[in-house]
Amino acid sequence: MKNFFRSLQAKYMLIILLAIGLVQISFVGIAAILTGVTGNLEEERWHPNIIEEKWHEEANQLPSISAEEIKEHFAKWKQAFPEASMFWVDENGFLVEKMDVRETLPIQWTAAFTAKFIKDRYGGDPFTVIAFLGEEETNGFIVLEIPRVNFQSPMQTFYDRFGDVILFGTLFVILLFITISYLFFRNIRKRLLHLEQSMTARDKDGLPIQTAVKKKDEVGQLEKAFNDMVLELKESKKREQEEEQLRRELIANLSHDLRTPLTKISAQTYSLLKENLSPEGKQAVKTLQLSIRDIDRLIENLMSYTLLMASKYRLERKEVDVVRYVRESIASWYPVFEKEGFKVEVDLQLFENNHWLVDPAWLGRILDNVYQNVLRHAKSGKFIQVKTESTDQYDAFVIMDQGPGMKRESKEKGAGIGLSIVDMMVKGMELDWDITSSEHGTTIRIKKYK
Structure with missing residues (x-):
C-alpha cells in the first residue's frame, strides 16, 4: 500500500480528485449563490397579470381625482418598480401628469391617437397597463409602462448578471487542471530524458553511466533497475576481461610450449635428411618438414590474432x-x-x-x-x-x-x-x-x- 501512494498513478489520481473536488465546490458555491439570488428575485418579481390587476384596482379606488392624488399614486408605484414610467390623461384628453416618461407624448390626446397607442403597446415592450380613474370612464385614464426585462425568470436574470463570472470560473478550473497535468507530465518527461541520456552516455570502459534515483515511483524503479543492469554489465565485463587475460596467457604459454618441441622435431628432420634414406623416406621427411612449417605458421597467426583482439599488436x-x-x-x-x-x-x-x-x-x-x-x-x-x-x-x-x-x-x-x-x-x-x-x-x- 505504501508503494502505491508513492506511484505516479496515485499522484495523477490525486490530481484528478482535486480537480473534481474543485469543480464540485465551485458548483456548490454557484448553486448557493443562485439559490439566494433567485430567492430574492422571486420575492421581488411580480407577475404581469397581478400588476395589471392591482393597477386597475388602485386606479378605480382613488378617493379623489386630483393632481396630488395622482402624484402620490405614481410615487408609490415608482418605489415598487424603479424602472417604470407613468402618465395621466384627463377626461378632456390633455396630458396632465407624467413621471419618467422617456418618449415624447402629445399634450392633446385624440381618440385616434389613443387607439393607435393602445394598439402599438398591446403585447409589446414595454409592458403597458391602461386603467380608467374611479368608477366612471369619463374621468380619464392613467398608464403604467414597465420594461419586460423585469419579468424574466430568476434563472435567466441570474445568468444575465453572473453568466460571465460562471464562464470564466469554469475556464479557470479547466486551465488549472491542464496546467497541473502539464507540470506533472513535464516532470516525468524530464526524468525519462535524463534516464535516456544516462543510457546513451558511456563511461571510459564503454558501459552506460548510472543515474541518480531521486524518487521511489515507477520512474524511480526503472532508474534503479537500470543501475542494477549497469552493475551487472560492469561485473560481466570484468569477468570477461579476466577470462580474456587468462586466454591470452594460455595461448602465449601454449605457443611457447609448442614451439620448443617443434624446433626439436625440425632439427631431427634436418638430421634425417642427411642420412642415407630411400626416396620414399626422403619424401616423408620433406612432407614432415612442410607440416612443421604449417604448424609454426598457424601458431604465429594465433598469436597475432590474440594480440590484435587485445589491441596489443604494435602499429607504427x-x-x-x-x-x-x-x-x-x-x-x-x-x-x-x-x-x-x-x-x-x-x-x-x-x-x-x-x-x-x-x-x-x-x-x-x-x-x-x-x-x-x-x-x-x-x-x-x-x-x-x-x-x-x-x-x-x-x-x-x-x-x-x-x-x-x-x-x-x-x-x-x-x-x-x-x-x-x-x-x-x-x-x-x-x-x-x-x-x-x-x-x-x-x-x-x-x-x-x-
Whole structure:
C-alpha cells in the first residue's frame, strides 16, 4: 500500500480528485449563490397579470381625482418598480401628469391617437397597463409602462448578471487542471530524458553511466533497475576481461610450449635428411618438414590474432612507397610460387600518389597471409596475378588466382584466422578491402580511398 501512494498513478489520481473536488465546490458555491439570488428575485418579481390587476384596482379606488392624488399614486408605484414610467390623461384628453416618461407624448390626446397607442403597446415592450380613474370612464385614464426585462425568470436574470463570472470560473478550473497535468507530465518527461541520456552516455570502459534515483515511483524503479543492469554489465565485463587475460596467457604459454618441441622435431628432420634414406623416406621427411612449417605458421597467426583482439599488436605508421613495397614482396615470394608450378603475372603501375601512411610490418603480414592463402587453397589453378587498379574513388592492389573459389571445401585448414588477421590489420591502418570468389577463382582488393 505504501508503494502505491508513492506511484505516479496515485499522484495523477490525486490530481484528478482535486480537480473534481474543485469543480464540485465551485458548483456548490454557484448553486448557493443562485439559490439566494433567485430567492430574492422571486420575492421581488411580480407577475404581469397581478400588476395589471392591482393597477386597475388602485386606479378605480382613488378617493379623489386630483393632481396630488395622482402624484402620490405614481410615487408609490415608482418605489415598487424603479424602472417604470407613468402618465395621466384627463377626461378632456390633455396630458396632465407624467413621471419618467422617456418618449415624447402629445399634450392633446385624440381618440385616434389613443387607439393607435393602445394598439402599438398591446403585447409589446414595454409592458403597458391602461386603467380608467374611479368608477366612471369619463374621468380619464392613467398608464403604467414597465420594461419586460423585469419579468424574466430568476434563472435567466441570474445568468444575465453572473453568466460571465460562471464562464470564466469554469475556464479557470479547466486551465488549472491542464496546467497541473502539464507540470506533472513535464516532470516525468524530464526524468525519462535524463534516464535516456544516462543510457546513451558511456563511461571510459564503454558501459552506460548510472543515474541518480531521486524518487521511489515507477520512474524511480526503472532508474534503479537500470543501475542494477549497469552493475551487472560492469561485473560481466570484468569477468570477461579476466577470462580474456587468462586466454591470452594460455595461448602465449601454449605457443611457447609448442614451439620448443617443434624446433626439436625440425632439427631431427634436418638430421634425417642427411642420412642415407630411400626416396620414399626422403619424401616423408620433406612432407614432415612442410607440416612443421604449417604448424609454426598457424601458431604465429594465433598469436597475432590474440594480440590484435587485445589491441596489443604494435602499429607504427609511416610514409611507404607501396608500389615498390608490393613489388619487393611478390619478388620474395616468386621462388615459392615457381617451385609449386604457379604462373606469376605482375602488373604494378604507379599511382598518382604512391606513398601511403601504413605500417610496413603490418602491410607485409597482410600480403604474406594473402599469398599463403593462394598457395594453400588455389594450388590447383597454378596462377596468381598481382596488379594495381585506380578509379576516381580509390587506388588498390589486386591479387587474383584461378583456384576453385572459397565456397568450395578445402583440405587445408586454418585459412579463416589468416583472413581475419588481414581484415583487422587493413582496417587498423584505415584502409579497406573486399574479396570476391567463384568457381573460376578469387580476387582480393586492398584499397586506399582518395
